[in-house]
Amino acid sequence: MHRVFLRDAGPDADRVLTIVGEEARHALRVKRLGPGDALELLDGEGAVHSACVEAFDKQGRGEWIMRVRIERTERRPPISPGVHAVVAAPKGPHLDEMISQLSQVGAASWSPLRSERSVSEPGEKRLDRLRRIAEESSKQCGRAWAMRIGTLTTFDDALAPAPAIVVADPEAEVYRPTRSPEIRLLVGPEGGWSKRELERALEAGAQVARFGPHAMRLETAAVVATAVILELERNHPEARSALPGDL
Template sequence: MRALTAARPLFSDFRGGIVRVQGSEFWHMAKVLRLKPDDRVELFNGKGGLVEGCIQSIDKTGVDFMAQEDQKMILPQGMQWQVFAAFGTLKGGRADWLIEKCTELGASSVTPLLTERSSIISENRVDRLERVSFAAAKQCQRLHQMVLNPPIKFGTLLDHISKSKLCLVATAEATPLLNAVKSSAKESSGILIVGPEGDFTKKEVELMLEAGGTAVGLGPHRLRVETATIALLATLVMWSDSQETV
């Protein structure tokens, strides 16, 4: 059996030997995955570091992991998408779902966006979303953990747009997404922006376009914030992957 679990900062300079895994990761390995001595395990630190080895022993407080080779450093793959989404008012687990799927699809970061129509997100909610992202990274065997940034105000977003070579703003009645990206130059990173329920105000859209953003449409229907975010990200991940083979 082979499992991927997290060592967090345990082996930032790891070069062999035994790692003691405790806490929530120990519980996940022993109680959820039901791993046993001699099972193969890969530890990762969320920054591209990977160590392969096996479980040497398990007791009531932790797992002793024996590394079988030196740490590998794996570079990020594909285009790095930074997501800015106004999801602070989402309820009923919908924000959790958004963060989970952004992690699975490979977003490099997600930043809660505070706009005129979505002006708050609680601090304890950000803590929960970080745990959701971390769990999703393990589940999809992602070696580079997605960064969940602190919320930012709309004015700060304009600074990010002005510094980006590729910035796509999802808004109603705009040019279809695929038509917009076909003429885009190849870039190593890009920004995706999704507004709140009720969309951005007319003034907010004007300011983003003036700063250098490109308005893109996602079809004829009004989408929820989380649906629009994942539709935009999934489409662009496939698009950027196709550009790698051209």
């Protein structure tokens, strides 16, 4: 099923949408869709529209337009629990790949973390590109809610009160489910956390946990920690939790 991500477009009164630019060109030239063909439209905020192509057309400077008719709309809930990954940005292309993988495994959001040893902070332009990557990934894996790209978060702000805060550290204990509907996950830079940061995390009531037998590159750690948290919280209610009564 071909999927199109809707940017700044809401359904018209008559349920017909006009899709322009790259999405229209791709549907026609690469996917070779034609009138009557079915496709799925995602708004990235829970709406999944089943639609079909009405027509392709050209406007002004030869840009393609695709008109589609919405036949059915389904509203899906976001993945629960919401895992909000606050992760130091890896350098170079690893960041793009991490955003795609975090989206595939089901993170609710990613925000760049500034910590004592973090080395890279994406600017506005880069963050915009990452939003596009998250949207592209939504189409590939059929996410009804696109992963949100947040803004630069300091370590102190990342420890602000929250239902559950988890700090990934390869030297720590095994993760215990929190049974919380919203989980903030902190993953540090290649250089790891400073002693002071780990102390502050414990003071703030965070669970410091490891997510595998070895040290991992930060982008692998972020993706794997998100996947393990979602798997345990969603699918293994019998697993021993971090709640006092379960210890």
